[in-house]
Amino acid sequence: MKILVVGRGGREHSVIMHLEKSELVTEIYVAPGNAGIEQHATCVPIDEMDIDRLVDFAKENEIDLTVVGPENPLNAGIANAFKEAGLRIFAPIKEAAVLEGSKDFAKQFMMTYGIPTAAYETFTDVESARKYVEEKGAPIVIKADGLAEGKGVIVATTEEMALDAIDKLMVDDAFSGAGKKVVIEEFLEGREFSLIAFVHEHNVFPMIAARDHKRAYDNDEGPNTGGMGVFAPVPDITEEIVQYTTENVLQKAADGLMKEGRPFTGILYAGLMQTAEGTKVIEFNTRFGDPETQVVLPLLENDLVQVIIDVMDGKDPHLTWKDEACVGVVVASKGYPNAYDKGMKLPAFSDVDDTFIVQAGTKRTEEGLVSNGGRVLLVGGVGADLDDARKHVYESLKVFEGSENFFFRTDIGVQK
Missing domain, CATH: 3.90.600.10 (Phosphoribosylglycinamide synthetase, C-terminal domain)
Structure with a gap:
């Protein structure tokens, strides 16, 4: 098989390191890749957002399977374009990727389908948002509605921090339009973890739980980042918690998307908080998590290419994991x-x-x-x-x- 991976970051490097282990693979291309990836695959100078050129490349080079890493091309409709061209792609269509692309959509979706999450309100008016924060107090969480490379979430421990976050997102436009609409939600206390799954329509196959450290500095201090470190498995996240989360979060999400005519194929990621009331969703991503992927895939015993093929063909990939x-x-x-x-x-x-x-x-x-x-x-x-x-x-x-x-x-x- 010839495989094309779209992206340029650590997540894509990790995915490629595991794809290349497969005996099914003859060649891997990556667009655009990075200095580390070029040791494992042929880097192609096509930007991940240049969807037309990516489709043309896949046709010309007879690519058998495309795997997409980053969120921006997903929300721009890369899977739609590849499917329309008759090309096989392991990635959700934009109608399903909106689960990550809009925090407001995701919250409404969770409320509709009974997926446990924090209480929230959505705002497009700055004064209304500020007034809500003044009424609710702190700690409180301010989120940009749109995509902001993992940096559009501010966990405000004081009211002043929350008001500054609203100004940063809505007035200063720190994330190029992603914060023109904001979601303000209750602060959840507990232990954070992530659960990622291979999904095709109603079929959901969870991986092992991981825990990401998002704060920049030791002892979880400093600003939120895209992730400063991660580990798997997570000792305090039991099999019972994983099963509950699979049934009440990932499966409900997959079924809800099907019901709405947004069939999901690809990787569904749930960022979660284990609270005193049980598991609650912080956010959904519609692709491999970064950096969670980098520690989950090394523990997977299966051939990653075969897993993806089985999932897309509606088969159970029978995931097995190292006891490490x-x-x-x-x-x-x-x-x-x-x-x-x-x-x-x-x-x-x-x-x-x-x-x-x-x-x-x-x-x-x-x-x-x-x-x-x-x-x-x-x-x-x-x-x-x-x-x-x-x-x-x-x-x-x-x-x-x-x-x-x-x-x-x-x-x-x-x-x-």
Whole structure:
């Protein structure tokens, strides 16, 4: 099989590292890819949003299967365009991808289909939003309705923070229109986790639970980011919790989308909070989570290509998992998630057993590998348990200690 992967980040690098293990694959292309991905696949200089050119490329090169990583092309209708051209694609149509593309749609959808989530209100008027915050108080959560690269959610611990967030999203337009409409919802207390599933219409096949650390700094301090580290499995998320979440969140979502004429094929991700009242949805994504993918896929024993084919063909892929743990720590550019410099030289890594590197914001130059984004790379490790996996990862990360250009959290995978 010839496979095309669309995207340029760490998630796509991880997916490709697992696709290439399949004996079914003869060639992998990626559009546009990055400096790490080019070691595993042929990078094609086509932007992920240039859907017409991607369709043409898939036709000309007789691509058998396309897998889409990022959310923007999904919401722009890449799956619709590929299907119309008679091309096989593992990705939801835009009518289903709106579950991630609009926070307001997602909240209404959850209310309609009885999916547990936080109480909320939606606003397009700044003064009304401010008044609501003043009535409800803090802590409270402010979300941009549209796509904002994982940075459009502000967990406001004070009323002042919440009002500043409203101004940032609705007045200053910090996310290019994504915050013209905002969802304001109750703050959920509990333990956060993610559950990702392979989905085709009514069929839902959950992976193992993962926990992402979104705050920039140790002890969950600092601003929200796209993710600073992650681990799987999650010891406090039991099989009973996973089963409950599968039935009451993922399955209800898949069935609801079918009922609305929005059949879902692809990866459905639920960001969740395990509260005193039970599991509640924080958000849905309609693609592989980043960085969760980087620690979940290394624990999958199945051939990833065969899994995708089986799911698309309406078959049970019979997912099996290693009895091990995986930890991933993100190395970010100093200043992220705010302003940061690019082009900073990366150190050479020494080989550490049971570790791997997934590149996200990197670029290859004559001087060597340099940074080209906020989240630069992820160092992952597999071990007998979380402590063992952490030990491997942080041994590998010693090359970054004392760096003036990069930083990483030192507490990823620590159970508190």
